[in-house]
Amino acid sequence: MDNYKTQLLTTSNIKTLLKPRDFSANKGDYGHSLLIAGGMGKMGAAVIAARACLRSGTGLLTVCVPKSERSILQTAIPEAMISFREDNTDFSNISAVGIGPGIGLGKGTGKTLKNLLKHFNGAVLLDADALNLLAANHKLFKKLPKVTVITPHPKEFDSLFGSHASEEERRNAAIDLAIKLELVIVLKGHQTLVTTAGCSFLSTAGNAGLAKGGSGDALTGIITALLAQGYESFVAAKIGVYLHGLAADIALVEQSMESMLIDDVIACLGEAFKQTMA
Structure with missing residues (x-):
């Protein structure tokens, strides 16, 4: 971090990045x-990620879940389509994939991640259990598409890259690793760091109300929707x-x-968009 200037993310610079919606x-x-999320006892993660994804402007959404859990998603998110993890996923019409929230660490999920990295060449985001699978098999780093987005919280970051004594040390490591591995690293925390290729930003938005389960699932859905929009x-x-x-x-x-x-946060995404596009 000492070698690279870290800028602040503010409403003014986000305004320059957002593209207005075409009325036609x-x-x-x-x-x-495509969100690959959820599992037995953790379908809430899939519902949260899906709801946030839809609230963030994706044109279409498919959520890949275990077949036995399909009714939860179909009831909670009628706007989403569903595919099943037991089947071969067709990536031909998919623009972006977010994988990890609530998927667990079983053999089947490891196979799902490997299949994604083998057959999909578009924009990918890895979060939660996908990061835990990556930590358990570092060979998968070589299979990640360039500028894949990973979104670890501090514990997940240390699981991936080794222990760090402080937040500052962890941020410095994230900046260096994003360069070395050609990734976009979103290091979640009090001031979330977004870094790639030596260019880094700290967010000025957010509060401790996000320090609860489900917050990361929503962020996965939001970023995946933006990736899908190009x-x-x-x-x-x-x-x-x-x-x-x-x-x-x-x-x-x-x-x-x-x-x-987190449902309160997702409900406020519309106003957040309005404020940054005003």
Whole structure:
């Protein structure tokens, strides 16, 4: 971090990145997101990621879940299509993939990740259990497409890259590793860091109301939607991180940091978009 200038993510620089919606557009103009998420006892992760993805402008969304859990998603998110992890995934019409929230660490999920990296060459985001699978098999790093987005929290980052004594040390390591591995790293925390190729930003939005389960699942959905709409990986990560935090700040009008739920944050994404595009 000492060798590279780290800038601040603010509303003003996010405004320069967001593309206005074309009034004559149709759903085919805004990409097809695929979320590989959820599992027995963790379908909430899939629902949260899907809801955030749809609220962030993706044209179409398919969620890949275990067949036995399909009714949960079909009931909670009727706007989403479903595919099953037991089947071979068809990536031919997919614009971007987010994988990891709630998928677990079984043999089947490892196979799913390997299959994705083998057969899909588009924009990819890895979070949660996908990062844990990566930590258990470092050979998979070589199979990641360039500028893949990874979104670890501090514990996941240390699992991937070894222990770090402080937040500053972890940020320095993230900046160096993003260069070395040609990744976009979103290091989640009090001030989330977004870094790639020596270019780094710290978000100025967000609050401790996000320090709860489900927050990372929503961020996965937001960034995946932006990737599907054609934003470059680093740009999608910056916009997604800032909107996620800003929506949490907006949610404080009605909630406290103690009472805030991730559904409250997702419900405020519309206002976050409005404020950054005004």
